[in-house]
Amino acid sequence: EAGVTQFPSHSVIEKGQTVTLRCDPISGHDNLYWYRRVMGKEIKFLLHFVKESKQDESGMPNNRFLAERTGGTYSTLKVQPAELEDSGVYFCASSQAGGARYHYGYTFGSGTRLTVV
Amino acid sequence: AQSVTQLDSQVPVFEEAPVELRCNYSSSVSVYLFWYVQYPNQGLQLLLKYLSGSTLVKGINGFEAEFNKSQTSFHLRKPSVHISDTAEYFCAVSLNQGGKLIFGQGTELSVKP
Numbered sequence: 001e002a003g004v005t006q007f008p009s010h011s012v013i014e015k016g017q018t019v020t021l022r023c024d025p026i027s028g029h030d031n032l033y034w035y036r037r038v039m040g041k042e043i044k045f046l047l048h049f050v051k052e053s054k055q056d057e058s059g060m061p062n063n064r065f066l067a068e069r070t071g072g073t074y075s076t077l078k079v080q081p082a083e084l085e086d087s088g089v090y091f092c093a094s095s096q097a098g099g100a101r102y103h104y105g106y107t108f109g110s111g112t113r114l115t116v117v
Numbered sequence: 118a119q120s121v122t123q124l125d126s127q128v129p130v131f132e133e134a135p136v137e138l139r140c141n142y143s144s145s146v147s148v149y150l151f152w153y154v155q156y157p158n159q160g161l162q163l164l165l166k167y168l169s170g171s172t173l174v175k176g177i178n179g180f181e182a183e184f185n186k187s188q189t190s191f192h193l194r195k196p197s198v199h200i201s202d203t204a205e206y207f208c209a210v211s212l213n214q215g216g217k218l219i220f221g222q223g224t225e226l227s228v229k230p
Contacts, residue, residue, distance in 0.1 A: 004160075031215050043207065043220040056217060091161065095215060105151070106218065110160035 002026065004109035006092050012115045018080040021112045025074070025094030031055075032075050033095075033106065034067060038088040046090075049075060050097075082116045089113050119144040123208050123221035131229050132200055138193040138224045140208030148210040150191040151218065152182055156204045164206070167191060178202070203228045 005024040013019050025032045034046040046065070047057040051072035060067070064083070069075040079086050093106040124139040142148060152164040165176025172184040182193045191208060208221040 033217065035218070035220075042222045043209075043218075045217040045219070048215075048217055050215070059217070093161075093218075097215065105163055105166055107163070108153070108161035 004092055004094050004107050006090075006109035006112050008112060009110065010113045010115075012117060013082055015084055015116055016081045018078065019082055019114060021077045021079075021090055021092075021114070023075045023077070023092030023094075023109060025092070026107055028096065029094035029107075030072070030097040031095040031106075032069060033093045034075070034077055035091040035093065036088050037091070038085070043091065046077075079114075082114075084116050087114055087116045119148065119210055119212065119219050121208055121210055121219055121221035123206075123224045125224050126222065127225045127227065129227045129229060130198055133197045135196050136194065136198050136202075136226065138206050138208075138226065140191045140193065140221055142189050142191065142208075142210050144189070144210065144212070146212060148212055149214075150182075150184060151209045151211070152176065152180070152191070152193050153207045153209060154204050155207065155223075161207065164193070198226070198228045200228050200230060202226060 011019055030051050032049040035043050037043045045059040048055045049069040052069050066078045089111045091111045092109045095106045120143045122141045130136050150167040153161040154164050155161050164180050165174045167174045167184045175181045180195050182191055184191050206224045209218040211218050
């Protein structure tokens with residue numbers, strides 16, 4: 001099966017511009033997550049979709065970040081306007097919905113490296 | 118709140134030597150535990166996970182980890198490392214099935230010939 005796909009793999013934009021990152025999860029995975037790693041720091045959770053609904057968006061840093069998941073399939077993460085501190089690697093992950101007694105784990109994409117200059 | 122601490126940011130080791138990457142977590146409730154690996158220029162790959170049952174968990178590429186509830190640890194071990202094991206390793210926890218992962222800071226394993 002195809003894995004989690006993210007694009008672009010790299011993006012360099014100027015401060016104040018807009019960037020949209022895309023994530024295609026594994027087909028059939030209801031759960032989709034966005035994470036971010038700023039250089040030198042740990043990987044931090046941004047938000048979690050279950051199908052098309054936002055289950056948990058407690059990690060979104062501010063209202064310059066907008067995530068959507070159209071029809072419960074692919075997801076986009078838009079940063080508008082981008083600031084220097086938004087630079088980092090943005091990871092997407094997906095997982096199956098499971099019962100209370102089983103944890104299927106998460107499959108990660110290769111990430112998008114965003115550089116804001 | 119839950120947290121994960123990886124005690125070593127960098128671990129240099131010679132090829133064929135054993136290695137242990139340390140991970141401690143803090144949580145007032147039961148958690149699921151994971152180790153992920155990121156090879157250069159690649160995404161995160163699951164090495165192993167602990168959900169319940171036997172505290173010794175075996176993963177891919179000869180790695181294993183032991184869950185120690187009393188010490189709230191989940192250290193990763195490999196008896197003999199290869200050059201190809203050079204990568205960054207992440208310990209993570211989640212509270213429930215489908216919940217978010219909380220990561221440690223990562224440990225860079227550097228295997229030298």
